[in-house]
Amino acid sequence: MSDRLRPLLVVAAVLVLVLGVVPAVLGAFDRSYLYQVANLALIFVLLAASMHLVTGVAGLLQLGHAAFYGVGAYTAALLTTEAGLSFGWTLPLAGLGAAFVAVLVALPTMRLVSIYFAVATLGIGQMLYLVMLNWVPVTKGPNGILVTSGLTLFGYDLSRPASAYFVVAVVTLASLWVIHRLSHSYYGNALRSLREDDQCADAMGLDTVRLKIESFAVSGFFAGIAGALWAHTAGYISPADFSFPQSILILAMVVVGGLGSLPGAVIGALVLILLPEVLRPVGDFRNIIVGGVLFFSILLMPKGIIGEVSALDLVRRQLGGAWRGEGTKAGSEVGWR
Amino acid sequence: MNRRNLLIGAGLAALAVSGGAALAQQPVVKIGYQLPLTGNTAQYGQDFKNAAEIALAKFNASGRPFKVEIVFEDSRSDAKEGIAIARKFVDDKEIVGVLGDFTSGVSMASAQVYKSAGMPQLSQTASHPDYAKISEWQFRNITTQAQEGPYNADWMVDQGFKKIAVIAEQTDWGQTVVSNFADEVKKKGGEVVFSEFFNRGLADFRPIITKIAREKPDAIYTGFFYEDGAQFLKQMKQLGLTIPVYSTSAAYNQKLIELAGADAEGMHLTATFLPSNPAPQVQEFVAAWKEKTGQAEPGQFPAQAYDAVNIMLAALEKAWPEPTREKVRDALAATKDFPGVTGDTTFDAHREPAKKLTKAVVKGGQFVAVAD
Numbered sequence: 001m002s003d004r005l006r007p008l009l010v011v012a013a014v015l016v017l018v019l020g021v022v023p024a025v026l027g028a029f030d031r032s033y034l035y036q037v038a039n040l041a042l043i044f045v046l047l048a049a050s051m052h053l054v055t056g057v058a059g060l061l062q063l064g065h066a067a068f069y070g071v072g073a074y075t076a077a078l079l080t081t082e083a084g085l086s087f088g089w090t091l092p093l094a095g096l097g098a099a100f101v102a103v104l105v106a107l108p109t110m111r112l113v114s115i116y117f118a119v120a121t122l123g124i125g126q127m128l129y130l131v132m133l134n135w136v137p138v139t140k141g142p143n144g145i146l147v148t149s150g151l152t153l154f155g156y157d158l159s160r161p162a163s164a165y166f167v168v169a170v171v172t173l174a175s176l177w178v179i180h181r182l183s184h185s186y187y188g189n190a191l192r193s194l195r196e197d198d199q200c201a202d203a204m205g206l207d208t209v210r211l212k213i214e215s216f217a218v219s220g221f222f223a224g225i226a227g228a229l230w231a232h233t234a235g236y237i238s239p240a241d242f243s244f245p246q247s248i249l250i251l252a253m254v255v256v257g258g259l260g261s262l263p264g265a266v267i268g269a270l271v272l273i274l275l276p277e278v279l280r281p282v283g284d285f286r287n288i289i290v291g292g293v294l295f296f297s298i299l300l301m302p303k304g305i306i307g308e309v310s311a312l313d314l315v316r317r318q319l320g321g322a323w324r325g326e327g328t329k330a331g332s333e334v335g336w337r
Numbered sequence: 338m339n340r341r342n343l344l345i346g347a348g349l350a351a352l353a354v355s356g357g358a359a360l361a362q363q364p365v366v367k368i369g370y371q372l373p374l375t376g377n378t379a380q381y382g383q384d385f386k387n388a389a390e391i392a393l394a395k396f397n398a399s400g401r402p403f404k405v406e407i408v409f410e411d412s413r414s415d416a417k418e419g420i421a422i423a424r425k426f427v428d429d430k431e432i433v434g435v436l437g438d439f440t441s442g443v444s445m446a447s448a449q450v451y452k453s454a455g456m457p458q459l460s461q462t463a464s465h466p467d468y469a470k471i472s473e474w475q476f477r478n479i480t481t482q483a484q485e486g487p488y489n490a491d492w493m494v495d496q497g498f499k500k501i502a503v504i505a506e507q508t509d510w511g512q513t514v515v516s517n518f519a520d521e522v523k524k525k526g527g528e529v530v531f532s533e534f535f536n537r538g539l540a541d542f543r544p545i546i547t548k549i550a551r552e553k554p555d556a557i558y559t560g561f562f563y564e565d566g567a568q569f570l571k572q573m574k575q576l577g578l579t580i581p582v583y584s585t586s587a588a589y590n591q592k593l594i595e596l597a598g599a600d601a602e603g604m605h606l607t608a609t610f611l612p613s614n615p616a617p618q619v620q621e622f623v624a625a626w627k628e629k630t631g632q633a634e635p636g637q638f639p640a641q642a643y644d645a646v647n648i649m650l651a652a653l654e655k656a657w658p659e660p661t662r663e664k665v666r667d668a669l670a671a672t673k674d675f676p677g678v679t680g681d682t683t684f685d686a687h688r689e690p691a692k693k694l695t696k697a698v699v700k701g702g703q704f705v706a707v708a709d
Contacts, residue, residue, distance in 0.1 A: 032454075033424035040417050133507055133536070142508040143465065144442055159453075161424065234420055235449030238442040238509075241416050277421060284411065287375050 010318045018169050027162065035161035039233055041273040042165075042172045043226050045266050048253040049179045050222035052265035056254055056308070057183045058215045059195025061118035064105075064125020065250050068220040070132055070242030072098040072227025077145040077237055078138070086152045091171065091228045098224025099217045101128070106216040110209050113198070125247055132239040144238030151232050164233050171229060175222050176266070182218065183262055184315050191215055192260070256297050258304020261311030268305065364403045366653050366660055369410065369426035370646075371437040371447065376413035381439050385461065385642040388635070389436070391625045392646040403657060405650060412438050412447075419443035423450035433656070434459070434649055434665045436642075441465035441509050448475050457652075457666040461645040462638060464510040469688045476669050476688045478645040478679070482510070482560075485585055485607055486517025488694050489558065492607075493583055494525040495709070498555040502531040504545060504569075505560030514560030514585060530554050537565060542572045549578070556581040563588055563636075567596030574600040581605065586694075590636035594702055602701075607694045609679040610640035611706055619678045637679075644677035651675065 026034045051065045075097035076090040085093070109120045132139050139145070150159030151167050158167050182188055193201040194208055202208045231237050249272065257268025275293060279286035297305065306314070370389055373382035389407055397404050408429075410422040419438050426432050427450060434457045438444045444463035451458040452472035459476040460468070466483070469475050493501060501522060505511035511534055519529045531552045533545055546569075549557060559582060561569060566588045573582070584606040594601045612623045612634035622643055626635040635643075652668035653660055675682045680693040697704045 031424075031428040033421060033428045036421050036424040040421065130536070134534070136512070141512065142442075142510075143467070143512060144445065144509065146445070146467065146471070230417075234416060234446050236416070236442075236446040238416070238445075240414075240440070240442050276418075280410065284374055286411075287413075 007319045015173070018173060019166065022169075023162070023165060026165070032161040035165050037274065037277050039161060039165055039168045039229075041270055042168045043229050043233075044250070044253065044273050045269040046172045046175055046226040046229070047223055047250050048257065048265040048269035049176055049262060050219045050226065051250050051254050052257075052260070052262055053179055053183055053191075053222075054215050054219040055251070056258075056260040056262075056265065057188055057195065058191040058212060060212065060216070061114070061121075062219070062247075063118050063122035063244075063251065064128065064247055065219075065223060066242045066244070066246035067125040067128035068098045068102055068223035069227045069230070069246070069250075070128065070239070071101045071220075072224025073231040073237050073242065074132060074139055074145070074227070075224065076228035076231040077147045080147055080149045080232075081145060084149075086149060087167075087228075087232050088153055090232070091225060094228035094231075095221040095224040098227065099221035102216045102220025102223075103213060105220075106213045110212050122244075125244060129239060129243055132242065139239075142239060144236055145231075147231050147235050147237065149232070150235065159233075159235075168229050168233065171225060175225055176262075179218075179222065180262055180315070180319075182215075184312070184319070195260075252294060256294060256304060258307045258311060260308035261304060261306050263311050263314060264304045264306040264308075271305070365406050365431075366403050366433060366657075367406045367408060367429065367431040368649060368653070369408045369422075369429070369432045369435040369437075371410050371412045371419060371422045371426070371435065371443075373414040373439050374409065374411035376415070378414045378439055381462075381638055382411070382414075384636070384639040385437075385439070387626070387630050388639040388643040389646045391622065391629055392643050392650065395625075396647075396650045401654065403653075405653060407436075407646075408432065412443055414438070414440050414443055416443050416446040419447040420450055423447040423456075427451070427454040427456055432456075433660045433662050434653065434669075436461065436645055436649055438463070441468060444468060445471065448472070451475070455666075456662050457669055459645050459649055459669060461642040464513065466509070466513050473670075473688070474666060476684060476690075478641050478648060478682065478690055480586065480609060480692050480694065481689060482513035482517040482585070483689075484691070485694065486514065487521035489583060489585065489607055490518050490521035490525060490527070492605075492696060492709070493556055493558065494522060494527045496556075496581075498581070499527050500530045500552070500554045501527060501556050501558055502549045502552055502554035503529055503558045503560075504531075504533050504535060504549070506537050506562070506565060507534040508537065510587070511560045518558055535565070537562075539565065540568070542569045543576060546573050546576050546578055550576070554580065556583060559584045559588070561588055563590040563593035563596065566593050567601070570597040570600045570604065586610075586637050589697070589704065590638075591633050591704075592636070594699060594704075601699045604699045605707075606697055606704075608637060608697050608704065609692045609694060610635075610637050611695055611697060611704060613704075613706070614678075616678075618676060622678045640678045644675070644679050644682065647677060648672055648675055648682065 047069055054060050055062045072094040076094040079085045079090045079093055105124050112120050133141055151164050158164055190206055190211055198208045253268035253272050254265050258264030276286055276290050279289055372385050373379055386409055393407055412419040412422055426435050436459050438447055439462055441463045444460045445465055445468055448458055448471045451474050457474050461478050463477050464479055464481055469477055503515050505514040515532055522529055531549055582604045586608045588606050589608040623634055652665050655668035656664035670684055672684045682690050684690055696707050698707050
């Protein structure tokens with residue numbers, strides 16, 4: 001197979017799988033429940049992927065990611081109910097709103113490193129949660145918001161789980177492509193250098209503060225997009241949806257999948273959303289089983305289901321990201337094209 | 338396959354056939370119940386499940402022409418699980434009605450699914466002011482603060498309390514506790530001198546209590562559940578504040594007295610359910626509860642769940658012989674003077690229950706009904 005053709009085929013295969021095979025299989029069962037779970041899984045794939053960029057690639061341990069998810073959801077919900085905007089507008093605006101908040105958060109915290117940064121984001125996540133809970137005149141506080149307008153695009157109502165699936169899937173796939181290009185490129189390498197040694201990266205001429213703020217903003221943007229998807233598909237949001245345990249859930253997805261690995265983040269999200277649903281017949285023990293799976297996967301696969309090295313190798317080979325100059329031997333390529 | 342296996346196989350097949358025949362004689366109607374069986378609020382969900390099983394066992398043993406099966410699903414009080422469960426119930430064509438969820442948030446999120454699919458939903462505890470307004474498919478079996486707030490305000494003002502401090506938890510329900518109460522106090526010529534919300538699970542109430550003491554109110558009105566209530570009462574006594582405390586039916590739980598001990602003495606509250614009520618249905622439920630759970634008397638919430646299940650079962654009976662979701666909804670809407678353990682229940686035109694409230698006080702480690 002030629003090197004030029006392979007990436008196209010891989011992308012086509014992913015598209016066929018997500019937009020063709022999966023809906024066909026779900027459609028064969030004709031159960032809205034399956035679509036609902038699929039939509040939820042895709043939203044969390046997006047959340048995990050957005051956290052992957054900042055925590056996995058740039059190495060900034062983020063403990064308040066659910067807050068940006070919440071900012072996006074609230075932005076979308078308020079723009080719909082108060083300003084009457086439709087999904088086509090609220091989706092990008094929710095992303096921008098969350099990115100804006102992320103930049104505000106990033107400015108004072110970027111001087112912090114390692115555990116200090118983690119604790120700062122933990123605090124900020126809690127603060128944003130408490131704002132959602134207690135700023136009653138704007139967010140309706142604990143009453144939450146009934147999102148009256150569903151997924152309406154170009155005048156078509158796509159709120160039924162089956163049609164919502166395609167909207168969520170297309171948005172998630174497009175976002176994943178952007179995150180893929182950011183993390184598997186020279187830009188991604190620069191972020192990785194921050195993680196390994198930011199003083200060294202600084203000494204080599206990288207603007208580390210700017211890179212960190214940018215990665216934070218992009219990560220917040222996609223978390224906001226996920227929030228808008230949740231607000232419009234669920235129809236009702238309340239602060240409890242964006243509390244601290246959700247941040248930990250997203251972090252667990254990224255870690256179980258493999259820190260620094262985008263395919264890992266995707267698989268981690270799928271595992272942690274689908275496993276509790278699959279185990280529903282087990283009853284009260286399902287949480288224990290999910291906990292056990294988490295524990296053993298970290299114990300036996302500390303690098304994650306797909307570790308960063310194998311993920312990068314996979315992406316380079318299958319998506320043709322590797323640089324292939326004249327006269328290089330196969331297997332000796334370095335860097336990105 | 339040898340001969341012996343064949344025989345066993347044939348025997349099993351015969352069993353299956355006869356089992357199927359028995360089922361055919363006794364048709365089964367299915368309803369769903371979504372509730373938190375694990376997670377932070379699991380203690381409530383487990384109570385609901387016990388109450389539901391008591392009600393169901395009684396119904397199925399009563400020789401009705403059909404049996405009912407309840408499908409329990411664990412929502413963990415998480416909206417994303419609640420919505421998935423709602424989809425699951427809606428997909429199951431045999432399920433004609435749904436009970437739950439516990440928190441308003443999950444009930445409201447799931448209600449979006451039930452609204453679009455046309456499934457009657459009866460929550461035993463969803464107290465959000467807009468819950469029943471979502472669509473004609475939502476019902477609840479909990480007195481809202483629109484009823485309880487003014488009732489308590491009248492009670493307190495009639496007792497001669499003019500300056501009242503109000504605190505409530507920062508939830509949708511807590512908001513309604515304060516707003517409904519304060520409106521009526523103003524109407525009656527009283528004054529709310531202090532009002533503040535606290536986040537659930539607050540460990541230290543002393544700053545709030547100090548602020549209350551500074552306002553020198555005649556009494557305090559509180560919107561909390563038993564865990565927070567016990568903390569508040571204990572810390573209030575520690576700080577030496579001795580003004581009367583009034584609360585809502587949500588605080589009605591024997592565990593409040595267990596946790597707060599003597600500090601709970603003298604707290605006033607309203608309730609729709611008192612286990613000491615001599616009415617036969619109440620005593621039957623209390624006895625069955627003690628036998629099934631091995632616990633002390635049931636609290637307010639399990640009683641509401643028990644009634645909610647019974648109201649749903651009565652609606653199924655009305656919708657029999659061919660129960661559909663529409664017929665069950667109509668039967669629920671027509672519920673009138675249903676004799677439950679939380680008093681007679683009637684759904685009004687907005688699918689809100691009207692119930693008779695009882696005034697009670699903590700005395701000698703017990704909730705005791707009082708006239709005023």
